[in-house]
Amino acid sequence: MKIGFIGVGAMARAIIKGLLASEAVSAEDVSIHSAHKGRYSKFAQDNSVVACESNIQVVQQSDVVVLAVTPDQAELVLQEIRDELTTKTLISIVGGMSINRLEELAGYNLPILRALPNINVEIMAGMTALAANDQLIETSRKQLGELFQSLGEISWQPETSFGIFSALAGSSPAYVDFFIDSLSRVGVKYGLTKDAATKIAAQAVQGSAKMVLQSSQTPFELIDQVSSPGGSTVAGLLAMEEAGFMTAVVKGIDATVKKDSQVD
C-alpha cells in the first residue's frame, strides 16, 4: 500500500515512525509533504521516506492519503487536493472534524476513514479510535484496521464518542506526563535527581496501568490494596482529594471535550 501524509507534524511523525518500526509499510511507499520544506525534507532524509514537492504530488503518488494538519488548515488543504482525491482513500486524523464535514469538503463518493490515534503509536503502544463512511468497503476497513493495529490497540467507535475518546486517549498522554512530571518534581524536592525521579515515577505509572489492564479488580479495588490501614498512602490520597484531585481531572476533561466539539 502506498501511503501519503499531508502534514508532517508531531502526530504524522509518530505514525510514520510506528509504521516503519512495525514493518507495516516500507519506507519507499511513504510520501510526505508539509508547509515548510526544511522540516519535512530533513524528516524524509532521516527516515528514508519520499519527500514530495506539493500536497498534490503526495496524493498522486499514494493509494491512501493521511490528512494530518491542524483543524484550521484542513479545509484549505482539502480544497487544494479535492480533484486529485477521487480515486483514493482518505484517512483523516484531524481533531474534531466529522466524516460528514470531510465528505462536504472532499467529496461524497470518497471512501473515508476517520482515525484518532494517540502519540504512543510511535512505540506501537497507541490507542486509536476508528470510524468510516459507507464508501469504505469491508476489505478496506479490515486492511486499514490492521494498519492501525500494528501501532497498538484500536477501537471502532460511533463518531459521537470521538470527543470523549479524544480526551481520554488522544490528549491524556499529555495529562499522564504532567502527572509523572509532578511526581518527579516532588522527588527533586526530596533530593532525588530529576532523571532518577522521572524514571522511578514513569515505571510506577507503567506498572500501575499494566496492573489495571491485567487484573480483574477495578482501579478502586487496587487503590485499597495499596492503602495499608493507618498507613502513608491513604494519608496521601486524602490530602490529594482535599486539594481537588478528581475535580481537577474532571474539569480538565470537560474543557478538552468542549474544545474538541468546537471544530465543525
Ligand SMILES: NC(=O)C1=CN([C@@H]2O[C@H](COP(=O)(O)OP(=O)(O)OC[C@H]3O[C@@H](n4cnc5c(N)ncnc54)[C@H](OP(=O)(O)O)[C@@H]3O)[C@@H](O)[C@H]2O)C=CC1
Ligand atoms: N498531537 C497529537 O497527539 C494528536 C493530534 N491529532 C490531530 O492531528 C493533527 C495534527 O496535529 P499535530 O501533529 O499535533 O500538529 P503539528 O502542528 O505538529 O503539525 C501540523 C502539520 O501541518 C503542516 N501544515 C500546515 N499547513 C499545511 C499545508 N497547507 N499543507 C501541508 N501541510 C501543512 C505543518 O507543516 P510544517 O511542519 O512544515 O510547519 C505540520 O507539519 C491535528 O488535526 C490534531 O487534532 C490527533 C490525535 C493526536
Ligand SMILES: O=C(O)[C@@H]1CCC=N1
Ligand atoms: O491537542 C489536540 O488538539 C490534539 C487532539 C488530541 C491530541 N492532540
